[in-house]
Amino acid sequence: MTPALRYLPGGLAFVDIETTGGPSQRESITEIGIVQVDEDGVREWSTLVRPESRIPDYIQRLTGIDDDMVADAPRFADIADAVFDRLDGRLFVAHNARFDHGHLRAAFRRAGLDMRPQVLCTVKLSRRLFPDHRRHGLDHLIERHGLAVADRHRALGDAQLLWQFWQKLHERFPPGHLEAVVRELIGHPSLPPHLDPEQIAGLPDTPGVYLFYGEGGGGEETGEEGSAGSGALPLYIGKSTRLRSRVLSHFAADHQSDRELSLSQQVRRIEWIATAGEVGALLKEAELVKRLQPTHNRQLRRNRELCTWRLATDIVGDWRLELVHAADLDFGRRDDLYGFFRTRREASNRLRALARDHALCPPLLGLESHPQGARCFDFQLKRCRGACHGGESPQAHALRLIEALHALKVEHWTWPGPIGLREGEAIHVVDGWRWLGTATDEVTLADILESGRPAFDLDIYKILVKAVKRLPVLRL
Numbered sequence: 223m224t225p226a227l228r229y230l231p232g233g234l235a236f237v238d239i240e241t242t243g244g245p246s247q248r249e250s251i252t253e254i255g256i257v258q259v260d261e262d263g264v265r266e267w268s269t270l271v272r273p274e275s276r277i278p279d280y281i282q283r284l285t286g287i288d289d290d291m292v293a294d295a296p297r298f299a300d301i302a303d304a305v306f307d308r309l310d311g312r313l314f315v316a317h318n319a320r321f322d323h324g325h326l327r328a329a330f331r332r333a334g335l336d337m338r339p340q341v342l343c344t345v346k347l348s349r350r351l352f353p354d355h356r357r358h359g360l361d362h363l364i365e366r367h368g369l370a371v372a373d374r375h376r377a378l379g380d381a382q383l384l385w386q387f388w389q390k391l392h393e394r395f396p397p398g399h400l401e402a403v404v405r406e407l408i409g410h411p412s413l414p415p416h417l418d419p420e421q422i423a424g425l426p427d428t429p430g431v432y433l434f435y436g437e438g439g440g441g442e443e444t445g446e447e448g449s450a451g452s453g454a455l456p457l458y459i460g461k462s463t464r465l466r467s468r469v470l471s472h473f474a475a476d477h478q479s480d481r482e483l484s485l486s487q488q489v490r491r492i493e494w495i496a497t498a499g500e501v502g503a504l505l506k507e508a509e510l511v512k513r514l515q516p517t518h519n520r521q522l523r524r525n526r527e528l529c530t531w532r533l534a535t536d537i538v539g540d541w542r543l544e545l546v547h548a549a550d551l552d553f554g555r556r557d558d559l560y561g562f563f564r565t566r567r568e569a570s571n572r573l574r575a576l577a578r579d580h581a582l583c584p585p586l587l588g589l590e591s592h593p594q595g596a597r598c599f600d601f602q603l604k605r606c607r608g609a610c611h612g613g614e615s616p617q618a619h620a621l622r623l624i625e626a627l628h629a630l631k632v633e634h635w636t637w638p639g640p641i642g643l644r645e646g647e648a649i650h651v652v653d654g655w656r657w658l659g660t661a662t663d664e665v666t667l668a669d670i671l672e673s674g675r676p677a678f679d680l681d682i683y684k685i686l687v688k689a690v691k692r693l694p695v696l697r698l
Contacts, residue, residue, distance in 0.1 A: 233260030235312040235339075236388070238380035239322050240285045242273050245480035246328040249274040251298055252287050254326075255377030256308050257385045264385070267308060268378035270295035285375045302333035309339055313408070315384055317360050318415050319343035320473075324483045340408045344384055345415035350403050351391065358415075363387055413473055414486040421492045425466040429499050431506045432469055434458040434518075435491040457488055458518035461507035463500050485518055498648035498660070501689045505650065505657050508681045528680055529569055530632060531560045533624070541620040543587055545569055548678050561630035562680050572630075580626040583609045586619060633687050640671060642696035643689055649696065655683045671698065 236257040244250035255268040270287070272295040282288045298305075305326070316322040319341050330337045348358040355366065360383060364371055369386045373379030391400060413419060416437075425432070433456040462468030473486055497503045511519050528548040535541055545566060546559075563569035570589065577584050583606045584599075585592035592598050592610060600606040601613070609619035633655070640653035642661075651658040651670045656678060661667035 232311040232313065233258065234315055234388070235259075235309050236381045236384040237309070237314060237316045237322050237326075238377045238384070239325055240287060240375070240377050241281075241325060242275055242277050243281050244273070244275060246325045246483055247480055249298060249329065249332070251325055251329055252277060252281075252285070252292055253377040254301075254305060255379070255381040256305075257378075257381045258308055258312070259385065260312075266378060266382070268376075268381075269301060271298050271301070272296065287376075298329045299333045302330060302335055306330065306335055306337060309337060312339065314339040314341045315344060315388070316341070317344045317363075317380070317384060318487065319345075320414065320483065320486050342404060342408050343415050344387060346407055346413070347391075347403065348387075349415075350407065351395065414489050416490050417492070422466065422469065425469055425492070425494055426496065427464045427466040428496055429461075429463045429503045430465045430494055430496040431459060431461045431503055431510060432465055433493040433495075433510070433516075434460075434485060434489045435493065436488045437490050455514055456493075456516045458485055459507055459510050459514065459516050461503035463503065465494055465496075481518060498646035498662075501643065501645050501650060501685065501693060502648060502660060504685045505660070505682065508679070508685065509657070512679065512681075527565050528678070529563050529566060531569065531573065531627070531630070532556075533558050533560060533627065541616075541623065543573070543623075548680075556632070557634045559632040560627040562632070562683075564680075576626045578605060580622055581605055581607050582623055582626065583607075583614075583619060585610050586616075587623070633683075637697070640698045641690075642667075642698050643686075643693040644696060645693055650689070650693075651698065652686055652690075654678075655686050657682050657686065667698075 236259070238255045239251050240253040242250040242252060250273050251271045252273055253268065253270050256266070258265045258267070270292050272292045276289050277287060277292070309326075314323060320343070323339075323341050327337050344363075345358050348355075348363060352358070352366075355362070360380065363369060364383065367387060367390045369383050369390070371379070372382060374383075413422060435454060436457050460468065460472075469492060472482055495506060497506055529545050530548070531543050532546050533541060533543055548562075561569065561572060563572065573587060574584065574589055576582065577587055577589065577600070583601070584590045586609055590598070595611055597608070598606055598610040601608055601610060607614040607619070609616060635654050640651055640658065642649040642651055647662055649661045649667060651661060651667065653675055656675050658673065658675060659666075659670040661670055
């Protein structure tokens with residue numbers, strides 16, 4: 223009987239794939255190699271696969287697989303049943319298994335099949351059995367264990383290396399020990415191959431912010447609200463009311479999201495910052511993303527062109543709109559501002575849409591230049607009621623403009639000074655829709671009140687507008 227099959231009666235499938243380097247949500251597999259091991263012996267199988275896009279030059283140089291080689295190869299859908307039969311009921315063994323399993327499961331899903339095998343990652347297995355070694359890539363295993371290389375970076379050749387590694391382990395360790403380690407690894411939630419499980423074990427299931435760091439990134443976890451890291455930039459920052467559950471959800475969904483798959487391959491360390499509740503987590507996440515600019519965060523990025531429409535009157539008392547920048551205004555203190563826009567073009571496009579929907583005159587809104595008293599082009603198209611040439615009074619036009627702008631009105635700061643929003647034992651200090659900081663004692667509160675106000679931030683504003691309706695407000 224081959225090693226370990228007495229506790230893995232379904233057999234094993236040592237699997238490796240080659241891809242174009244593209245995402246799992248596209249047909250990017252170029253080759254599949256499988257070594258099947260069961261009571262009937264060892265069988266090898268491989269096939270080239272035709273992807274939907276060309277193979278990049280650097281991938282061709284790495285694998286030796288070029289576009290001509292796969293031109294007449296089958297699509298994955300044509301071989302899906304054959305691949306499924308070779309994997310079904312077996313322990314799926316791969317190096318960096320999340321990559322191979324993620325791509326194959328996505329490909330099976332597109333073919334109408336659902337593959338749910340137990341998965342064993344040989345990176346994690348090597349880390350568990352050889353904790354004194356830092357590197358556990360396949361090239362390091364080849365050198366460390368004297369594996370015989372037949373065809374490196376080809377699917378079947380790399381799958382054969384994993385089968386050799388498995389046999390070496392059974393020569394070195396007693397079966398009972400390996401059985402216990404394998405059972406533990408396949409019974410635990412799937413984690414990135416380079417992430418120490420102790421990182422997850424220390425995460426609380428409470429509100430807070432988490433930071434994913436790549437190789438060489440991250441400092442010591444704070445475990446409390448405060449500055450994060452030791453100067454290294456994180457890959458990703460997220461927040462949750464249940465930190466541990468949210469972090470694990472990233473690693474359970476890599477086959478559904480290319481971003482999650484990429485992130486799981488890069489993450490080496492996790493830091494976390496506890497907060498008093500959801501609002502604290504939202505505020506801390508927004509602040510850290512702006513300050514640290516993690517590569518995988520697409521939202522909450524810093525924006526220096528934030529602008530708004532201000533409704534004012536000219537010297538003769540007629541209403542007019544002007545576009546002003548956030549840096550030039552005390553946003554929260556004013557009651558004549560409408561909408562937030564990240565660029566001038568976005569602001570102009572929104573105003574044009576309002577003009578069209580409410581039959582307002584573009585020249586009077588400053589959107590077009592036009593001879594005074596003449597009929598505008600929109601009037602000729604019956605999209606303006608004639609305020610441009612006296613067909614509608616300026617007062618009537620202004621009233622309709624104010625009504626049209628109502629949905630965009632910026633929330634006015636109604637308090638004379640800073641306030642506190644109580645969340646659990648913490649107080650979020652806010653002034654003019656700016657978050658000054660969070661205090662848990664009187665000394666910290668006094669320091670925050672004396673520290674001055676930061677620049678206006680749109681994401682913080684949105685969080686606070688909702689928070690003042692939910693949390694108790696304290697006058698400070």
